[in-house]
Amino acid sequence: MNKTYCPSLTEYKRRLSREVQIGDLPMGGLNPIRVQSMTTVDTMDTLGSVEQTLRMVEAGCEYVRITAPSVKEAQNLLEIKKELRKRGCNAPLIADIHFTPNAAELAARIVEKVRVNPGNYADKKKFDVIEYTDSSYAAEVERIRERFRPLVQICKQYGTAMRIGTNHGSLSDRILSRYGDTPLGMVESALEFLRLCEEENYYNVVLSMKASNTQVMVQAYRLLVQKLDEEGLQPYPLHLGVTEAGEAEDGRIKSAVGIGTLLEDGLGDTVRVSLTEAPEAEAPVAKALIDRYTNRAAEAKPIAPLAADFMAAVVDNAALGQSGTATVVTPDADLSPIDPFQYHRRATREVLNLGGQNVPRVMADLSRLPGLEYADLRAVGHLYSAFLDKFQMNDLGADYVYSGQRPIPFMLPNGLKEVVDFSAWQDGGQRPDHFPAFTAAEFATATARHPDLNFVFHNLASLTEEALGHLHADPTAVLILATDNAHAMPEIRRAFFRLIDKKITNPVIINRQYPVLTPEQTQLYAATDVGGLLLDGLGDGVVLSTELLPERSKEEWLQTLDQLNQLSFGILQAARTRMSKTEYISCPSCGRTLFDLQETTAMIRKRTDHLKGVKIGIMGCIVNGPGEMADADYGYVGVGKGKIALYRGQEVIKKSVPEEQAVDQLIDLMREDGKWIEPMVLEEPVIG
Structure with missing residues (x-):
């Protein structure tokens, strides 16, 4: 089994990726690890988007992502860009696209980079299990490729970069039916799009494998690197992030567990920390994670490579009269005694x-x-x-x-x-x-x-x-x-x-x-x-x-x-190894969000944070709905102005609940399932 996914398991070395040009600020190659974040203001609010972008850049954000859920928002990216350039801000802009290829094709002519999600770009997710023959599956892949090809050609023509960003929670029914809800499915979802890019001689591509589950996220990034090498594809730069990390301490810890694990092995060319907070709070956290590696190679003490133990075993075998040879130099990762692509304690x-x-x-x-x-x-x-x-x-x-x-x-x-x-x-x-x-x-x-x-x-x-x-x-x-x-x-x-x-x-x-x-x-x-x-x-x-x-x-x-x-x-x-408190899988908000995400998350936390081990997804819109909170026990999802859908797992239980009643009805749903307990109140004051 080929386990190689990083330059070294013992020596700090950054993976040398292909340089990708994004406006005037390249990433990958020998460039520093970059910081990215995303606006939360409605994209149609030009001045609001501009002011927030300026605050983000001041906080250390180098790339600014803005949602473009439809053509009108994609068109308004031009007005936002004009105003930013007028104010002397040249930070590259990234259009975030879900479901709408026509918006992506327009945005690619305006901004420096577009992000597409292969799970919902000309594909669909209805939680249907579909039986495919090899030929019918190939035909479906070809249909999607043809819908994706125009965007690739536009990006190539305009010098626009692209991120192919797979999300664990939004894998299409087609991928889930073929590969299951697995890191391999995430990787294959991106590779289908990437192979077309290379056929078109378009290489200005960044890849990401985001998940709220840190185990899945890390495994998917590792497997992606291994598959790129195995297929002889270019070593594209990686954008690192944990989706729906949450807020405050929990959001920072969860982000560091996932992102930091990959940075330790030299993976990652840009970082976005997704917090349910103002976006200008994200960049300093990302920078703190990145800065730890600025002088890591010089500060690190040498660690004997795994091959040293392998050589010792060969010597031991020879002493016992057993056969043993060390004529082939094996990559360090291939000598690892664990499977880096699947969790085993x-x-x-x-x-x-x-x-x-x-x-x-x-x-x-x-x-x-x-x-x-x-x-x-x-x-x-x-x-x-x-x-x-x-x-x-x-x-x-x-x-x-x-x-x-x-x-x-x-x-x-x-x-x-x-x-x-x-x-x-x-x-x-x-x-x-x-x-x-x-x-x-x-x-x-x-x-x-x-x-x-x-x-x-x-x-x-x-x-x-x-x-x-x-x-x-x-x-x-x-x-x-x-x-x-x-x-x-x-x-x-x-x-x-x-x-x-x-x-x-x-x-x-x-x-x-x-x-x-x-x-x-x-x-x-x-x-x-x-x-x-x-x-x-x-x-x-x-x-x-x-x-x-x-x-x-x-x-x-x-x-x-x-x-x-x-x-x-x-x-x-x-790390998903001991659940001792309520887990909130809450998105960081964006221009699609249909309610005050920070206020709502705080309100739900106040009512439910005594529920040990229960996972609650809090999503601002249907894009980040049942898919992104893939393994939550319950979900609270914005579906319209002042309207909430409540989920049990991935099944919608109540539609269009008035926002002012939604938390109470969420608790009622937990009561029905026997998962609600009343918060404990101490009868006597606790000293100390």
Whole structure:
């Protein structure tokens, strides 16, 4: 199986793509990774669109996308462009097209780039399953190609670039019937259009594979790169994005999990972060993700390529008198022990509630918190009531706390487990309710271990043959795996590959420690580093920590702990590995939106954010309706001015519900399905 989808799994190298000219600002090739966003103002509002575009450019947006749902909006792109150029703004404009080839053909004569969605450009989605013979399928593909050909010819004539942008939620019935709801279907949907572009000698093309599900999104981009190479097609630049990421912290975490995972492997030439917020809020997040890689190659410490382990295996075989040869140099990715195009969780033994079939666990680092009291555990999701003298855990309650050299001086709430350094465990009388954490050297020589669970700190360098032997021999051992390499995610992944190669099945807690960063930097970096591993099925838990300046107060420490705890759960949810809260699949709004998306999302969140694990799609129009929220449990979709359609999955249940009644009726629908629970109200105040 050809697994090669990036230049290297261990060394930071950007994929060298074809340069595409977009106005006066080229992308791909050796150009920097570009930032893109999309206006939310009605395209017929010329001055509103211009003012918003100027704010976006001021915020760092380099390409501005504007929806053109019909010919009249496409025509008005000319007026918007004239006014922008008059004001000295030369940012390339991109027309966003759905369903309307005639609007695309007009827009291609005006703007610098058009975006088409192959799922609904001369194709259709009615959720029908269609039986095709090879000949009838080929005939349908040819019909679509002929409808697409005029746009290609116009773009070629006018020097207009094109993005062929596949969306997971809007795959056509034809593609779904042939390939299923899969990353392969997404890739094939784009390649059908791309093959025609190459036949017409038109190469000014950008590709994207967007999805709200981060696992699907990452798999599709990887598979696209592999298929381009396999078919001998041009290495077209990639536009990265997670659709309907949502708002605030959740939207940023989800975007970083998907986009950051690909950036780590050198994929991506332009980035759009889709937030249910004002579009000028998107560019700084995209830039923060991109800037992390500006000096990555120079800052990274060398990581041994996978071929090094392969060569070691050959030497071992030779020593045993077995055949083995290393005459063929195999690409690094082809030696990967995992399938990069399909999710499989690493097989591990179960140790208490870690590994096996357990969800990944969250560990909170309290080792530097001074003077810990009952109420302080609220920062890690365990709420203490002094009146009732008992704890109450919320859905974001940490599973473990690491106290290091300072064991917690009081009884912990039921279900919360404490981890202490080995020396503190020994000095404290080897308490059965404390679990020791060893260094690799301590673990190798220790004569006393906990009978049920022992943690061992490791990094890639410490995973020697001897250390692996100790882990293999102890069914109670769980690794806490860390790195100080700037190229962090690939180094930890490399350590996982060594464990898999040596058939070590001990569970692993991913440990990421950050220097003094802004809360948003920590959020984005941790979501990238940990999320990228989780998407590949690697990791049975997470512990995050960050440095604080010595003069920080206890309150500031608690605030940081609370942020890190919520971040840990947010990353697990964004990677689809542990659902601990309501998930909102909400689009970022555009000129097609039929209601105030930010206000409506906030209102729905206020009423429903206590529903653990329920997924709610909130879409501004039918374009981003049942398809884009493909795996949501319920959907809230604008279908007209002041009118909402409510969905159960992909099935419309209520049509044209007045907007002022829609949230109540959405809740009634959940009640019918037995998925609604009343929000819990604490009878007594919680201290802390």
